[in-house]
Amino acid sequence: MSTNVSATPNSTSSVKWARVKRRLSRDWQLYIFVLPGLIYYIVFHYFPLYGIQIAFKDYKAVLGINGSEWVGLEHFKTFFTSYMSWTLIKNTLLLNLYALLWSFPLPIILSLLLNRVGSAKFKKFTQTVIYVPHFVSTVVLAGMLYIFLDPTNGFVNILISALGGTPQYFMAEPQWFRTVFIGSAVWQNSGWGTIIYIAALTSVDQELYESARIDGASILKQIIYIDLPTIIPMAMMMLILNSGSIMNGNMQKTLLLQTAGNKATSNTIGVYVYTMGLTNAQFSYTAAIGLFQNVISFIMVMTVNKITKEASSISMF
Amino acid sequence: MAKEKHGSAIKLSRSDQIFTVCNYIFWAFILLIVIYPLYLIVISSVSDPYAVLNGEVLLYPVDFSWIGYEKIMNYGTLWRSYGWAVVYTVVGTAIGIFFTMLMAYALSNQFIGKGIVNFMIVFTMFFSGGLIPTFLVMRDIGLYNNPLIMVLMGAMSVWNTMIARTYMTTSIPRELYEAASIDGADHFRYFFRIVLPLSGTIVAVLSVYYAVAKWNDYFTAMVYLRDNSYWPLQTVLRQILASLTVSAGDVAEMFADDYTDVAETLRVSNVVKYCAIIISTVPAVILYLFMQEYFVKGVMIGSVKG
Numbered sequence: 001m002s003t004n005v006s007a008t009p010n011s012t013s014s015v016k017w018a019r020v021k022r023r024l025s026r027d028w029q030l031y032i033f034v035l036p037g038l039i040y041y042i043v044f045h046y047f048p049l050y051g052i053q054i055a056f057k058d059y060k061a062v063l064g065i066n067g068s069e070w071v072g073l074e075h076f077k078t079f080f081t082s083y084m085s086w087t088l089i090k091n092t093l094l095l096n097l098y099a100l101l102w103s104f105p106l107p108i109i110l111s112l113l114l115n116r117v118g119s120a121k122f123k124k125f126t127q128t129v130i131y132v133p134h135f136v137s138t139v140v141l142a143g144m145l146y147i148f149l150d151p152t153n154g155f156v157n158i159l160i161s162a163l164g165g166t167p168q169y170f171m172a173e174p175q176w177f178r179t180v181f182i183g184s185a186v187w188q189n190s191g192w193g194t195i196i197y198i199a200a201l202t203s204v205d206q207e208l209y210e211s212a213r214i215d216g217a218s219i220l221k222q223i224i225y226i227d228l229p230t231i232i233p234m235a236m237m238m239l240i241l242n243s244g245s246i247m248n249g250n251m252q253k254t255l256l257l258q259t260a261g262n263k264a265t266s267n268t269i270g271v272y273v274y275t276m277g278l279t280n281a282q283f284s285y286t287a288a289i290g291l292f293q294n295v296i297s298f299i300m301v302m303t304v305n306k307i308t309k310e311a312s313s314i315s316m317f
Numbered sequence: 318m319a320k321e322k323h324g325s326a327i328k329l330s331r332s333d334q335i336f337t338v339c340n341y342i343f344w345a346f347i348l349l350i351v352i353y354p355l356y357l358i359v360i361s362s363v364s365d366p367y368a369v370l371n372g373e374v375l376l377y378p379v380d381f382s383w384i385g386y387e388k389i390m391n392y393g394t395l396w397r398s399y400g401w402a403v404v405y406t407v408v409g410t411a412i413g414i415f416f417t418m419l420m421a422y423a424l425s426n427q428f429i430g431k432g433i434v435n436f437m438i439v440f441t442m443f444f445s446g447g448l449i450p451t452f453l454v455m456r457d458i459g460l461y462n463n464p465l466i467m468v469l470m471g472a473m474s475v476w477n478t479m480i481a482r483t484y485m486t487t488s489i490p491r492e493l494y495e496a497a498s499i500d501g502a503d504h505f506r507y508f509f510r511i512v513l514p515l516s517g518t519i520v521a522v523l524s525v526y527y528a529v530a531k532w533n534d535y536f537t538a539m540v541y542l543r544d545n546s547y548w549p550l551q552t553v554l555r556q557i558l559a560s561l562t563v564s565a566g567d568v569a570e571m572f573a574d575d576y577t578d579v580a581e582t583l584r585v586s587n588v589v590k591y592c593a594i595i596i597s598t599v600p601a602v603i604l605y606l607f608m609q610e611y612f613v614k615g616v617m618i619g620s621v622k623g
Contacts, residue, residue, distance in 0.1 A: 020429065027428040029504040034434055037420035040473055041437060047454045048446025054453065065453060110347075113340055126344055128609065130351055135601040137533035139551045140594050143558025144354060147590060153372040155357060191351065199617045219333045244443065252536045256559040270448075277449045278540060290447030298444050 055288035068284075075288035084272070092268040092293075095254070096246045099182050104242065106186060107193030108235055112223050114194060115201045127198070130191025142256035145184055146171060172261030181250070181257060181266075196238070197231045204230050236314040243304040244297035269293050362386070362591035366584045369591070385588035395553055395593065401464075402550035406531040409468040413527040414520060416473050421481030422508050442475045448540070455541060466541045467549065471530065477523055484519040484618050485512065522615030525608045529601055550597055557593055 050065075055075060057068040079085050110130075117123045136144075148154045149170035157167035170176045204226060212222050242249075251270030258266040269289060277286030309315035329337065361369050365380035373379050389395065424435060446454070452461075460466040489512060497507045513520075535551035542548060605612070 023429055027426070027504075030423045030426055030428045031430075033419045033423035033504065033508070037416045037473055037478070038434060038437070040416060040469075041441060043458070044451075044470065044472075045441040045445065046437075047458075048451040049444070051446055051450030051454045054450060059453070064457065065450075113343065116336075116340055117344060118337065122341075122344070126348060128606070129348055131605065131609075131612070132355065132602060133351060135529060135533075135605045136355075136598055137535070137551050137554075137601070139533075139535045139555045139559055140598055143554065143590065143594060144358065146559065148354065148357070153370055155372065155375060158372045158375070187350065187354070195613065195616050199613065216330075218330060219336045255536075256555065273448055274540075278452065283449050283453060287447065287449040287453075290449055294444060294447055301443055 052287065052291055054284050055291045057284055059284040059287070071284075075285045076292065078285060079289050079292070087264075088267060088269045088272050091265055092247060092270070095178055095181065095265075095268060096249045098178055099185055099250060100242060100246060102182050102186050103189060103193065104235075104239060106190040108197060108231065110190055111194035111197035111201065111231070112227050114198065115227060116219060116223065127194075131195065132191075133188040134192035136188065138253050138256060141184055141188055142253065145180060145257065149180065169261070171257070172259055174262045174264035174266070177257065177262040177265040181253065185250075185253075193238075196234055200231045200234045201227060232312070233314050236308045236312060237316065240301060240305050240308060240316050244301040246300055247293050247296040358591050358594050362588065362595050364588070366588040369588055370584055382588075384585055385592040388585055388589050389592045389596070392589070395550070395557075397546070398548050398550045398553040399596075401467075401547060402532060405464075405467040405549050406528050409472065409531040410524055410527040412468055413472050413474075413477070414523050417478050417481050417523055418513070418516065418520070419508075420473070420478050421485055422504075422512060424478070424482045425485040426504075438475055438478060452540060461541055462543045462547075464542070464547045467537060467547075468531075470537050470541070471534070474526070474530075477526055480615055480618050481516075481519050481523060484516065487618070488518075489515050518611060518614055519618070521608060521611040522618070525604060525611060526615065528604060532601055554593060554597055558590055 054065055054068060056070060056072060057065075058071045058074075059065070059068045063069070114123060114126060117126065133141075148156050149168075151157055151167050151169050156170070161167055168176060170180050208226055209222060212226060217225070248270070251268065251274065254266055254268050254271050255274060258271060270293070273286045273290050273293075276282045277290075305315050305317060357375070360376075360378045361374050362385055363381055363383065364374045364378045365382045366384065368374050368379035420438075424431065445451075455461055455466060455470075460469070493511055494507055497511060502510070533551060534549070535555050538548045538552040539555070542552075545553075
């Protein structure tokens with residue numbers, strides 16, 4: 001506290017200052033450790049936060065972020081009164097809400113069941129296999145979907161034909177977009193999602209299972225009364241962390257799976273910001289939409305955090 | 318941690334037997350769903366293009382052929398992007414690990430202002446500038462169309478920093494520092510001589526997390542690199558894979574030496590897609606298989622903090 005340094009310091013503040021000085025001279029090296037990371041966060045995260053002001057300005061490249069003229073809430077008005085906005089918001093919410101409804105519970109169920117596989121070898125093998133899709137890139141996943149869902153020679157449609165159904169244009173029809181998106185996300189991420197729950201389940205005291213067995217509790221009962229309570233805190237944390245994605249998630253994959261045919265459902269806020277902002281250079285307008293998205297996400301995370309805190313005293317902050 | 322089999326000692330009740338059998342059947346089914354698409358890619362990449370196009374390749378390779386791999390060898394753009402992907406991954410991972418370890422070490426100590434630094438880092442997890450403001454800032458500071466963006470953007474992750482910090486506070490005894498400082502070691506010497514050599518596990522965890530993220534990133538280059546001669550593999554792959562049609566230019570390049578029969582060319586270019594998937598995914602999967610145990614460790618460390 002530099003304010004404590006004066007010509008005639010009183011005794012307490014000078015003692016305090018002396019202590020601060022001693023700590024600084026002892027720990028100065030730690031500030032050098034912090035420096036590279038701090039600069040990274042400032043440049044790549046806090047400069048852009050400062051740049052958000054263009055959402056309230058009419059950004060002109062020659063005037064720059066600081067020099068452009070303020071226009072208040074005009075861009076927000078334009079967005080909310082445009083005929084697109086409702087469709088974009090609806091597409092974004094539905095896609096991410098459905099995605100969360102599948103991606104949140106499935107890893108929990110899978111890990112509870114995998115934990116009950118008796119053979120250690122089979123369990124290890126299964127774990128190894130179900131983590132693999134996580135290492136497939138989003139681009140390759142999208143590529144696989146285009147190949148497998150091809151209306152004439154994709155294996156999914158071959159299977160459908162063989163079973164007597166009609167082949168579907170999965171990638172080119174709006175009614176299939178969410179199914180394709182979420183189905184592939186389940187394939188790619190459910191296995192990987194079990195990893196933290198499996199880790200948590202190893203902490204269960206084995207004697208607990210012993211005594212449960214002696215008391216005649218079935219495996220199902222043990223899962224419900226021993227395993228599930230063990231992983232609930234972890235599950236709540238995941239729910240809090242993922243709740244922000246309802247408004248903000250999955251943009252990069254949506255961009256890859258969007259085709260001219262499925263736009264009616266695949267056009268989400270994120271993709272719209274990308275195309276309008278970077279392809280059509282409407283920087284201020286799309287920055288405003290992005291800000292709206294971020295604020296909603298932030299509110300979501302804080303709200304879910306508060307709810308889980310009230311309901312189960314589990315929270316992040 | 319000792320892990321024993323459930324129910325091995327005591328005879329299972331009837332309902333538990335049913336449960337166990339159903340559980341195994343369930344997992345066999347899951348394994349099939351996970352493996353089959355990957356297996357299909359592999360067998361298609363080594364099958365005759367006609368058989369693949371006619372949908373005959375479903376269970377095993379048909380008329381075994383390397384033609385897709387032979388064609389992809391000529392695909393200069395793809396291999397250049399492969400080279401860039403390696404460069405971006407190696408450099409980006411090195412920077413990420415270095416910055417993360419330094420920051421984590423500082424945060425595992427007490428110093429004035431630690432709370433502020435901690436808050437500044439965690440806050441970025443929940444609120445960001447968004448795509449457009451970030452883009453404009455990067456353009457202003459000269460990182461647009463600059464390959465440096467590929468190693469700097471996303472260099473550190475908050476989550477990884479927290480894992481590394483937790484590792485240092487829980488796995489490296491505080492007494493080591495006391496002892497070292499009595500011997501006259503300062504933070505620098507202590508960090509490089511003692512902390513880093515004891516952090517093999519966490520460095521392995523971080524390297525896999527960072528490397529896979531870098532290797533699989535297509536989006537950064539798409540946004541920030543106008544000049545596609547700097548593009549990494551995934552961004553180039555997007556053009557080949559993630560569209561309903563292959564562009565004529567790509568096909569022409571693949572078949573530079575014998576671009577005569579158009580039908581033949583398009584037919585083979587289909588198999589090239591499978592080969593491209595294989596050569597781009599194999600490095601990540603191999604890294605995963607070798608480093609598997611570290612993933613689980615990383616998650617364990619992460620969950621200690623809760």
